[in-house]
Amino acid sequence: MAELTIAASEGITPQQNAPLLEVKDLKTYFPIKSGLFNRTVGYVKAVDGISLTLQAGETFGLVGESGSGKSTVGRSIIRLTEKTSGEVLYKGNDLYNMPEKELRHLRPKMQLIFQDPYSSLNPRVRVGDAIGEALLNHGLAPKEETRDRVLDVLQACGLSSYHIDRFPHEFSGGQRQRIGIARALILNPDLIIADEPVSALDVSIQAQIINLFRKLQMTRGLTYLFISHDLSVVEHLCSRIGVMYLGTMMETAPRDELFTHPLHPYTKALLSAVPVPIPRLKRERIVLKGDIPNPANPPAGCKFHTRCPYATDICRQLVPEFRHMGSEHYVACHLV
């Protein structure tokens, strides 16, 4: 922990009692260009007013279907995709309001793990270099020490020391994801944003990686923002969960609360749609009608009203507030 505070104090001044990460009303819109002069004809509101707070050591799961904007939230937090408005505070410091150089020095503290372990590794860089280069580039370790640090982190991620000189194409999908995790982990980050890190993997490998995430969280006290479409994975790893739909947060709650007392109709439908590997179990299923609307042209009022089995007139007209329902449970629905 000593290392963490030293490194953090170099670039920024962490505010007392500030949460590790605070996102306030984040909006990320992508312009839709069209026509001869590439004029902006509209916006895809990928993230449309998301707020969330992560305390150190917390594991927050962000769940949603494709087009919900969950990945864009993660990318906007670490400025891989620029926001449109809102604030992102890391230990009380606005990441969008600091010089480029300072941000670059701060980057090791916030790491992203990509979904696709194939494309997120440079095919022409040896695994050892890929893992160790950021350490050297930031001067976080002397050159002589780097190799030992790489070996340590390889071992922590379940890889062998002889893997250090290999190229990414010599590894299987699961091993590559371990390399991606090792590359993030060697920097001793405070926050790890994992964007669908297991969805490209086979079931038996998925379990290995989930266990690894869990082990690292317990041994190193990491804070996770875990983005996934798979509720069963999120339930396994996360202490608090947020459900997104079309760029908006529908419901956030502590894990057990969310799974035992989901309040939002979308959360309920999502939960009931997850196939369970128990053939005798015949559950009452809420099968949603229709498709996810186009995020470039989301429905007015509650964005879910087009598919909601309980929608009323008010849902079609008014955007529901994100209301506190007790014990950290928030929901955006008129009917609750």
Next chain:
Amino acid sequence: MKNNVIEIDHLSTYFYTEEGAVKAVNDVSLRIREGETVCIVGESGCGKSVTAMSIMGLVEEPSGKVVDGRIHFEGRDLLRIDKHELRQIRGNDIAMIFQEPMSSLNPVLTIGMQVMEPLMEHQKLSKKEARKRAIELVELVGISRPEQIVDSYPHELSGGMLQRIMIAIAISCNPKLLIADEPTTALDVTIQAQILDMLRQIKEESNTSILLITHDLGVVAEIADYVIVMYSGKIVEEGDVVELFEHPLHPYTQGLLRSKPIIGQRQDELYSIPGQVPNPLELKESCYFYDRCEHCMSICRTQQPVLHSRAGRQKVACWLYEEGVSHG
């Protein structure tokens, strides 16, 4: 006892690479009864998709080849009939749905044209009749405004809609067998639920047999009557869905079932099968699962177990269940 729609015996399909031959499907036999849903489940590279491709005659030579086996369908061997005959069966008696609906539809033809094509080809309908039937089919798969949808192009529809169109095309000629290769993998869970419901409905209403290929045990439990578990090109276990899920015999099936996180059954640590799938080029005469298996015995390293019947319809290929093998 219902009749078998298709009987596959000792199917072997190899792919030839620079480094050697890959036995993608290695001596696989299976039967699908009338109105039954059979699921082939396994991880990537286990040969489940190649099995489907072999049935459909889609294995492309010279890189791949069906080297052995018989596929009996309505008194004919699909591997030994000429191309013309196969084309008549394909899309008519046996239809297929692929994982990526976007890439399996032609982007420059309207949805309507693509639904009408097999109707005009196999059912010899006139253009007008085919269009009428196409609109009915599109409506049948739960798409509203079918008259407008048939005149739109694939890129104008979402992935879930396209997969429904694929299903409409597949069921247009009332096939006896519907092969679905990971039909919901590219889709969201709420859309997946819709598609699975639809497949179940098709099976009940028209008594179509379904061969569904998936890696998702949840999907299997939802829809299958009979399950086949494949590993490294071979069937390691098969049986009725309830028996197989409640009493899995093969250590691989057991591991697969235990490693899937289930909502409401959280454990501190998920069970995980150690190691990884063996390199298909380096397979030897052994049980292909031995180096990942908790119960590995000396015989497992040197001899390949054969698929033998256990209770009911359940079969397993594992030395643990063979008489006269010293356990330990």
Next chain:
Amino acid sequence: MSSITGGLADTKQTAASPIRSSLWRQAFRRLRKNKLAMAGLAFIVFMFLVCFFGPLFSPYANNKINPAIMNQAPSFKHWLGTDLLGRDVLTRLLQAGRISLTVGIASMIISVIIGSILGAVAAYYRGIVDQIIMRIADLLLTIPSLPILFILGALLSEWKVPVEYRMYIVMLMLSFVGWPGLARLVRSQMLTIREREYMQAAIVLGLNDRRKLFNHMIPNIVPLLIVISTLSIGGAILSESVLSFFGLGVMPPTPTWGNMIDAANNLIDFEQHPWLWIPPGVAIFTTVIAINIFGDGLRDVLDPKQKK
């Protein structure tokens, strides 16, 4: 590829990691399995050796004019006969090969340098710089290169450029028409790589620009550049030959394969003295084919798009 931890591994662990092999070596190993490409390479090497060292062993290397043995058919003394000035055709063919190969390679190197620098600059700065460079490149690409070359060649003759400089000017001319294609290619490749997920990973890791450029972008462009450069040598040799054939490129007495074929322009030579134009024709044909076959082989082993 300079690699820091890899370098450490070299010094510390040479014995412990016998399988440490670079991607280049792996590519070369695969290339060696491609018999056709290796045959192409062997022919190119053969051509080089013969052209550069062959004339040293020839008794006719001084190009003396000897009217007594004009237009003789191939014989033991003159393997490919003699030309209309009584010079040995084989010797001239090899000397011409030196010029043609040098012009081809030199113009390729110049256009690769111009093309990659301009392409990289365009991709890096984008905006107005990109617009200017790429519009110029587009303009040059819209005009077929042969007319441009003809006009430039005609201008050279008009300005009475000394014959001994013409070879160098031909190189520059060929580079002038060669760079736009390369610049486009390098630019689009850079832009593609920029969007790759591993480049985003480099941003997340907070790597500085120098490291991103030299350790991640350039190593991914170089293989493609090698392939394209190799293939463009063939094109340059052909263009030089065409120019020289029309008398707009390198001028006699400096021999090139192109101006040697000029003999075929004369009906009598074409019909009566085929040894004057067939050998240079065959030389161009075989060399360019060999280069293209080798280039295709390189593409197969180096192109990052191809899956293992």
